[in-house]
Each structure stands twice: as C-alpha cells, then as structure tokens.
Amino acid sequence: MLFEKEVWKEKLEQRILVKFGTSLEEASSFEIYQALGDTIMESIAKDWYDTKKKYEKKKQAFYLSSEFLMGRAMGNNLINLGIQQEVIDFLKEIGIDYNQIEDEEEDAALGNGGLGRLAACFMDSLATLNLPGQGYSIRYKNGIFNQYLRDGFQVEKPETWLRYGDVWSVVRPEDEVIVNFGNTSVRALPYDMPIIGYGTKNINTLRLWEAHAIQDLDLGVFNQQDYLHATQAKTLAEDISRVLYPNDSTDEGKKLRLRQQYFFVSASLQDIMKKFKKVHGREFEKIPEYIAIQLNDTHPVIAIPELMRLLVDIEGVKWEDAWEIVKRTFSYTNHTILAEALEKWWIGLYQEVVPRIFQITEGIHNQFRAELTQLYPNDAEKQNRMSIIQGNMIHMAWLAIYGSHKVNGVAELHTEILKERELKDWYDLYPNKFLNKTNGITQRRWLLKSNPQLSAYITELIGDAWITDLSELKKLEQYLEDEVVLNKLLAIKQEKKEELVKYLRETQGVDINPKSIFDVQVKRMHEYKRQLLNILQVYDLYYYLKENPNVEFTPTTYIYGAKAAPGYKVAKGIIRLINDIAQIINGDNEVNDKLKVVFVENYRVTVAEKLFPAADISEQISTAGKEASGTGNMKFMLNGALTIGTLDGANVEIAKEAGEENEYIFGMKVEDIDALQKRGYDPRTPYNSVAGLKRVIDALIDGHLNDLGSGIYREIHSLLMERGDQYYVLEDFEDYRRKQRSINRDYRDQKAWARKMLKNIANAGKFSSDRTIMEYAKEIWGINEVR
Numbered sequence: 001m002l003f004e005k006e007v008w009k010e011k012l013e014q015r016i017l018v019k020f021g022t023s024l025e026e027a028s029s030f031e032i033y034q035a036l037g038d039t040i041m042e043s044i045a046k047d048w049y050d051t052k053k054k055y056e057k058k059k060q061a062f063y064l065s066s067e068f069l070m071g072r073a074m075g076n077n078l079i080n081l082g083i084q085q086e087v088i089d090f091l092k093e094i095g096i097d098y099n100q101i102e103d104e105e106e107d108a109a110l111g112n113g114g115l116g117r118l119a120a121c122f123m124d125s126l127a128t129l130n131l132p133g134q135g136y137s138i139r140y141k142n143g144i145f146n147q148y149l150r151d152g153f154q155v156e157k158p159e160t161w162l163r164y165g166d167v168w169s170v171v172r173p174e175d176e177v178i179v180n181f182g183n184t185s186v187r188a189l190p191y192d193m194p195i196i197g198y199g200t201k202n203i204n205t206l207r208l209w210e211a212h213a214i215q216d217l218d219l220g221v222f223n224q225q226d227y228l229h230a231t232q233a234k235t236l237a238e239d240i241s242r243v244l245y246p247n248d249s250t251d252e253g254k255k256l257r258l259r260q261q262y263f264f265v266s267a268s269l270q271d272i273m274k275k276f277k278k279v280h281g282r283e284f285e286k287i288p289e290y291i292a293i294q295l296n297d298t299h300p301v302i303a304i305p306e307l308m309r310l311l312v313d314i315e316g317v318k319w320e321d322a323w324e325i326v327k328r329t330f331s332y333t334n335h336t337i338l339a340e341a342l343e344k345w346w347i348g349l350y351q352e353v354v355p356r357i358f359q360i361t362e363g364i365h366n367q368f369r370a371e372l373t374q375l376y377p378n379d380a381e382k383q384n385r386m387s388i389i390q391g392n393m394i395h396m397a398w399l400a401i402y403g404s405h406k407v408n409g410v411a412e413l414h415t416e417i418l419k420e421r422e423l424k425d426w427y428d429l430y431p432n433k434f435l436n437k438t439n440g441i442t443q444r445r446w447l448l449k450s451n452p453q454l455s456a457y458i459t460e461l462i463g464d465a466w467i468t469d470l471s472e473l474k475k476l477e478q479y480l481e482d483e484v485v486l487n488k489l490l491a492i493k494q495e496k497k498e499e500l501v502k503y504l505r506e507t508q509g510v511d512i513n514p515k516s517i518f519d520v521q522v523k524r525m526h527e528y529k530r531q532l533l534n535i536l537q538v539y540d541l542y543y544y545l546k547e548n549p550n551v552e553f554t555p556t557t558y559i560y561g562a563k564a565a566p567g568y569k570v571a572k573g574i575i576r577l578i579n580d581i582a583q584i585i586n587g588d589n590e591v592n593d594k595l596k597v598v599f600v601e602n603y604r605v606t607v608a609e610k611l612f613p614a615a616d617i618s619e620q621i622s623t624a625g626k627e628a629s630g631t632g633n634m635k636f637m638l639n640g641a642l643t644i645g646t647l648d649g650a651n652v653e654i655a656k657e658a659g660e661e662n663e664y665i666f667g668m669k670v671e672d673i674d675a676l677q678k679r680g681y682d683p684r685t686p687y688n689s690v691a692g693l694k695r696v697i698d699a700l701i702d703g704h705l706n707d708l709g710s711g712i713y714r715e716i717h718s719l720l721m722e723r724g725d726q727y728y729v730l731e732d733f734e735d736y737r738r739k740q741r742s743i744n745r746d747y748r749d750q751k752a753w754a755r756k757m758l759k760n761i762a763n764a765g766k767f768s769s770d771r772t773i774m775e776y777a778k779e780i781w782g783i784n785e786v787r
C-alpha cells in the first residue's frame, strides 16, 4: 500500500475531531489508537470489498472454530500492509511514540491456547497465500480471563476487550440471521474482521457472531415496573456470546456451551448457504464443488446435522442426496487424544436445546448402525464402540468422522497414534479418510513482528523471501562456521533478553540477570504438560547449589507463564507451588545470584511476542503421547531457542529437522511408556532410587513448602505417590535433570551454542503455517489461489 503522510494526517485529524471532539495535538494515546485503526480500516475498505467479489464464484474454504486467539491487530496489519515503518516515522514527526499507541490495544483473546492460536495463524496464512478462506466464530464479549497472582495463587478477572468497542470489526446488519433453539430464537449479528495478508491486495474475512434477543424489552412487563424481568429475554440471548469457556483440553459439558456451539454453527451455515444460493441457485449438488468446511476439533461438529437440516427441511433435498453432499463438504481436525476432551453430549440436554437437530442426529446414527451391522455382523461390540449414540451419550468425534471426507491429526506422531489406537476402528474402516497436517505458525507475527532485530539480520544475510517462504531459512546454514554471524546472533538474543528484563521490571517489579540462561516454559497449565516436573527439578537444583556453593554453574532464570482453567484445582496448585518455590529461591542470598524463578502474570499473545525471542531454552516436556503437536515449540525454534523436550507431538519433527544433537531430548518415548505400563509402574521405584528425588517430593508434605492451608500440595503428593503418577513425573525426573545439567555446561561454549541456535532457525521452515495451509488447500479443501 502507498502511504501518503499528508493524506493520513488529515484523516487522523478528521477522525479524532468527529469521534472524540478534540485535536490531534490534544488527543490521548487511546484516541490516537482508535483513529489510526479507523484510518487503516478506511484505507483497506475497497480492497476488502473487491476480494469478496472475486471469491464469490470460486471454491471457498470455511474454517469453523469456537476459538480464534488473535492477539493485537495494529502492528500486524501495518506490517502486512507494508507501511509500518512509514507510520512509525510519520507519528514521530508529529511527536507521537508509536509504541505507546500500540500498547493501547487489548488482545482479542477469543481462545484458550494452542487450538485458538492455530486458527489465528491459519487466517494469516490463508490471506497471505491469496487463498479464498474465511473464519467463523463467536464474538465473545469476554475473552479468556485476565490472570493475577495473589499470595502466589491465580485470581481470575473478566477480560473486557469490547468495553470501548473494537476498531477492527465492522458490523454487517444486512447479514443478520435467526437461530432457532427448541424453545427460543435469537438473532445472530455478524461482525467482520479484515484479515490482511502480507504483500497482497487480497483481504480475507473473519466473521464473528454476536447473539441478541429477537426483542430486547418486554414493554408490558416493563410498564408493570418489573424491570428485571422486562429484559430477561435480552439477557438470556446475550448470554450465548457473553463469555469464552476457559477450558483447555477438557470437555465442558454445559448447556450454555451447546447453545454457543449451535448458535455460531447454524448462523455460519445459513450464511454460507445464502451466499451459495446467490451464485448457484438451487444446484445443491454443486455444494462440494464450491464449499469446503473445516471443523476445528469437535466443538463445531453439530454443523453436520445442521447442514442436513438446512438441505432436507428447508430446501427439500432428499435425505440420501443431502448426506452425499454433507460427506463431501466437511472435514475434521482432531486435536487431542485426551479422552476427557472428546466431546460427548447427554441426549436429554441435546434434545432439550436442539430438538430437531437431535432427530437428525438420531437419523444419522441409525443409518450408520445399519451400515455397521452389514460391515461387522459378528462383532456386536465393535458396532457399539463405533456408534454415534451410545447409551445416553452422543459422541461428537464419531459423528465428525462419519460425516467427513477427511480426518486429520496435527503432527506425524499424533496422526500415527490416532490411526493405531484412539481411532483404530475408524482407520480400519476408512483408511483413505485419514491424513496428517503438522501444525505451523505464521512467521509474520512470530518473527517479523515480534523480533524485528533478528528479522532484519536474516534479511541482510539471505534476502526477504523467507517472509512468505520460510523454507528459505535453510540458506542460513552457509553461515554455520561464520563467527561474525554467530556473534551477531548472540548479540541479538542478548538484546531481546534485555528488552524482556526491562518489561518484567516495569510490569512485575522483578529483577533478572540478563546474562543468565533464560529457560522458558509458557503454555496452558496442565498436568500432562508437566510444569510440575520442571519446578521439581528447579527445587532440586536449589538444594544442589546450596550444598555445592563452589560448583561451576551458569546462572539460570526459570521463567513460567500459564493460565489454569478456573475449575482445575491441581493446575492452580502447581501455579502456587511455582510461586512458593520462587519465593524461597529468590529470597535466599546463598543462591539468588545464580538461580532465579519468575512467574509471568497473565500469559497471552502480546506477552508471548516478548518471551519467545528472549528465550535460550524452550521447555517442551509433556508426557510422551499426550501433546498432539504443540506450536509454542515452533515459535521458540524460529527465534533461536534450543528445545529441552520429550519425543512428543511436533518435537519429534523439530528434532528431525534441526538434528537431535541440536536439542536436548530426554525421557520416555511412547513405546517406553507402553512397556513400563506392561511391567507395572511404581513411582516409589524412582522415588527411592533417584538421588534427591525423595527430598523434593517429601517437601510437598513435610512442612518445607507452604500451600497456605489449601491442602493442594497434599493432593499433588497423593497424585504422584498414591495414585500412580499417571504423567510419569518421577520416572522422567532423572533424565530430565541430566539434560538440564548438560545445557548448563554447554551454554558456556557460546560459539557452539550459537551454532545450535542457527541450526534451529535455519531448519524451522517446515513449521510455517503457510506450509500447513497449502497442504490443507491442496489435499483437503481443493481450493486455489485467487490473485
């Protein structure tokens, strides 16, 4: 985009005058932020419209996801438009600090973690690759809660990103639709966010639905002065898009959640059908030729019976024909093998919330039962295992697989586990449905935006083609022996670490040694991710350093960031444990010049952008087989952090790409866990035999550590010692500690370290979401670039 200073200045002034009744000179940072946002929106309006027109007649992909963890838009939009530097310079000329303006923006935090952030990265890649793809979700009034620490415990406060409106959305009243539930109907009002690709005029769309009552106010009741009940319908309707469920990887079986799912799915499908009919009329058999719908996890799977309803009930298509259309239109991504995350709905509730959809779901179930009886006449157990409705429960994953033409896992190992275990019956029945799509991240946000120093240097060395083709990074390998390059890499890492130190000093008042190793574990708090293993190792290290005051040791800072689901007691207990141990270590003058522990409050996209570039070590230590892919691991790698990790999820592919000798791989593999399970695992074995382990486990209950009377440490202790340690924290402890010690030694050879950094960066190409999206486009959706 062409940037003209004078024009922008005039537009800004006008906006500020109209919207805030003040002048550019007098305007606050917040007012300037809003006006700048509006100006950007205005400048892309025509391209946005043109893109929509161009896509109308092409095959399009629709990405249905209950979460989009977008983060901030301002910086990303300016970068993708190619005018960031011009805007920064222009603002400076008129005495405004761009960073201050950028900091006015709240994260659009409509997601929990990896699954929602993946959806956001996919949007960026679709637009950048000129692919006709659109996202659909809910415009939650409150995104993921804000996290504060009080006495080392997590406290949740509501997030309010829409308090003063959102400059990056445009309401489209003409596209409003009605969604019918069993006993009520609500209005679904769409807000569109432009998705600006890098270096293209195409602008894609993320459409978010907001729920409203058909009628906000019952005037009769109001006139009887019963004000609360007069607005009851309004409250009930608006509840649907009020709040994002703050769970990660657990099935929250709540009525409101089902209402949310049906709400956005029905609105989106009605919207898709309306657009289809506008171009193709009633040629419904052409739907799969023009429409591909991706179901991101089981949350939107109710789309399958909903499309059947729209075709059969509304359009009068024959059931058999409708089913053919449905099967060829949908595809489904599985994100987890954790049993508790595969959604199941109790039929009573499902029937109450969406009675017609229940009938259709039953119809699909009966049809599949008939097929199963034919297929496996002598295996009643298998027929039952694979049934969509089992007893009182509807299995959404089974409905998804039956109603889709493709089913994908999100990393090679994960897809193999699905095929061999969790979904074996299904893979045996439909081998051609299954395929792998290893996750990715967008390098525009996770390198170009978050690490401008490293970006500029890479561009200086190999040109800027990596911005849209990350495999270009491989060219960096020619510098593996170049001391100038290696030193510069270290210098940039140092600069990013100092930026983080400054940020944490200003926001949390902590002091960190910027010369120490930054060992970072940031992700949702979950037992399977094993933050507990990490902190127990740190606590053991603390004793080691106290007992060996003169041992050679590179100062290390352990940095954590994680939200716990509010109802997940053990996860919250681990947050307290980390902060408890942090207080002990940081307050002990015998060790605190060598060892430090920091818990970063309110981990979110905007903080993540500061953490990944500053990390020396990426902690990816999940129990093997439990992390489907991970994407944080990829962001670290791209920014030159070395991984300490298990062979789990995409870690396997990261180690393969960069070379296992450039990472710190430890612990049991999936097959080791199988073997151990077969032998019988007893956590008391490592507890009694691994030096130091007993001490840190006992500390949970012997008074060394203090959970402030909550009893949560005893619970954690019992999970480890009495209830089988199902995530193998004790079993993997020794090997993990060994690798931690190797890191501490290896870091002292800075040249060798820098080579490993470079090896990681140079081989991160595979992990671009551009690669992932290109594979979806070709192998699942059948969509093509539209220039």
Ligand SMILES: *Cc1c(COP(=O)(O)O)cnc(C)c1O
Residues within 6 Å of the ligand: 112, 113, 114, 115, 117, 522, 523, 524, 603, 604, 605, 608, 629, 630, 631, 632, 633, 635
């Ligand atoms: C990338 C990202 C995640 C996912 O992290 P994992 O380590 O893959 O679980 C979660 N939250 C935020 C804010 C992220 O940016």
